[in-house]
Amino acid sequence: MTELGDGTRCVHAGLADPVPGTPLLASPVFGTGYHLGHPSYGYGRADNPTWRALEEAIGSLDGGECVVFPSGMAAISAVLRTCEGRLVLPSDGYFVTRSYVQSELPWLEVVEVPTAGPWPSFDGVGLVLLETPSNPGLDVCDITALAAEAHAAGALLAVDNTTATPLGQRPLQLGADFAVASDTKALAGHSDVVLGHVTCSDPALAARIRESRTFSGSVPGPFETWLAHRGLGTLDLRLARQAANASAVYKVLSSAPGVTGLRWPGAPEDPSHALAARQMRRFGGVLTFCLPSAAHVDRFLAASSLVTGATSFGGLHSTADRRAQWGDPVPEGLVRLSAGCEDTEDLVADIRTALSTLDT
Template sequence: MTEPHERPGDGPADRPAGLADGTRCVRAGLPAPVPGQPFLPGPVFAAPYHLDPWAGPAAAPDGYGRPDNPTRRLLEAAIGELEGGDCRVFASGQAAITGLLLTVLRPGDTVVLPSDGYYSVRAFAADTLEGLGVRVVLAPTAGPCPALDGVRLVLLETPANPGLDVADIADVAARAHAAGALVAVDNTTATPLGQRPLDLGADVVVASGTKALTGHSDLLLGYLATRSAELLDAATNWRNVTGSVPGAFDAWLAHRSLATLDLRLGRQTANAEALTGLLAGRTDVTGLRWPGLPGDPAHAVASAQMRRIPGLLAFDLGDAERVARFLDAARLVGAATSFGGLHTTADRRAQWGDDTSPGFVRLSCGVEDPVDLVADVANALDASR
């Protein structure tokens, strides 16, 4: 198999900044070295800062903690390097998406959202956007793409969570721009090492950093990245006036975690490949989805578009009771929501309101040894029958 961070033909010339993924992750956003200082300075905890009594806030970059924090700026520089744009971090992924939607959309506008993406975005659209006079159109990630005439914003989530369909970002971006629409891509599942939507024509990237990006299951974070100064300024102003900022310690933890992103994703992808090999051969498992699996409906687009396939897969065990028995029997698969962490986890998505069958399972591969993980999942499936 091709190395997890590469696809056939992917070489140094194809990599952003000419450096391999591991190198970029280790060094992203680090300040210039100063003797006696750590590689990554510790978090700065401050609400107010000292002001110049004559020049006021114009004399220094930091005046008040809500809009200003040096720890947060270092993280934004790091994520921006990986995504290939300017970045602003938010208190959560939902905060980042909400900020984008409320910044861009006005009464009378039309937005296209994924019908099979993160359920909280659809709930926000139904509860808030439609109440503000925004027309909401839902479309499946795998297509067909609806007519985009008169649309203000198209939001893609690819690979979609939890069904793992994949959209052709470049194709949708070309269609949207021809119709005068903006394109945003939720890059949570892929991470910037899996794909860089801005390089594929998207206007803005939004994502939850809670999941694979930071990968330690110990913080909440979101971000927005773009190459548009206008969009960046609007999102920054919205974040600052609403106060939707992450704390300094969460920002520092996130930046610390980026250094191992390449290593974590490599093992998670290898574990996903190993588990799909097991699951594909079992008659008591149906509906297996992983874009890296030849024959998966998303495989062709994912192979052409993505630099690596994430360690997230889905399958069906028939009913809720069998899912519970499976999770009870597993020693290495924790019952938990979210995904992308060091520990392998799984959850039954219907219990959260996702439009899935009662036995649908989303499994997030951790960094355990593949042999141990495959054996544990096989034993748990046997015990759950």
């Protein structure tokens, strides 16, 4: 049987075999204790049927064994704790990841490298973490080549796949050992869930990550897990509209006075496009650009009716976030814009109007 399309896989991923008279999507299971005798379910901190349904769904999209967590940071911290040896991190990736390592894993020797490189020798390295496209700069690195170099040196390689999503990029197929993501963003997609996951290429690694979740107590709520599974069903549709909107917004921003540093890997003009097109299956809705100052960003948001100031991305609604306000080492006017699912013509018209106020 040929592989099913993205939309079909999203709609049907993680569903149980049909039983007459039962719901299409099972309700969340809230139990903390279970009648003993089942091979998996005995206590709510160790396992839950609702988690397993979403894990099966995401794992089928990522191409590995998935373990869900209560947030993206819980997921990535579980991966970071597997490091035995030096740790290589992106210097331009999500800044909270670097902050976590400095605060909670101070014994690790850390090497920080820009996503675009150049990358150092991986001798003596235990774990290499990539973030591609990076957040918020949207630079891209070659997963296949870096995975081969890491494995040759005896290191594991993880990819923060939050920006790309499992439909946009499959790091495990490209050689990664871990694909990790904040499912708070596009996967759940409705700005009402905080969740994350790790998908592993090796069942032994997945067992290690699952054990870490149990021991640390970093377990997701069944209701949030169920909501994410429900949201996953429309991921293909949402990404298609978001990417179309991002492409249209890119064209507007590329000719707008005062806009600099515009990045979106889906644009042929983007410096990362050639590499991104080789390893990504599709592009998402996140763009990055700079306005002259924080005050210009405030004016842009005040003048927009459809773009809301918010610090997450990947949701139904278009949002914009001035990243410097949270501690990212970026220019004061750098904006990460997440194109939502509004009608393209409406969003473009709204952004044109908001940009026009910056010259007055």
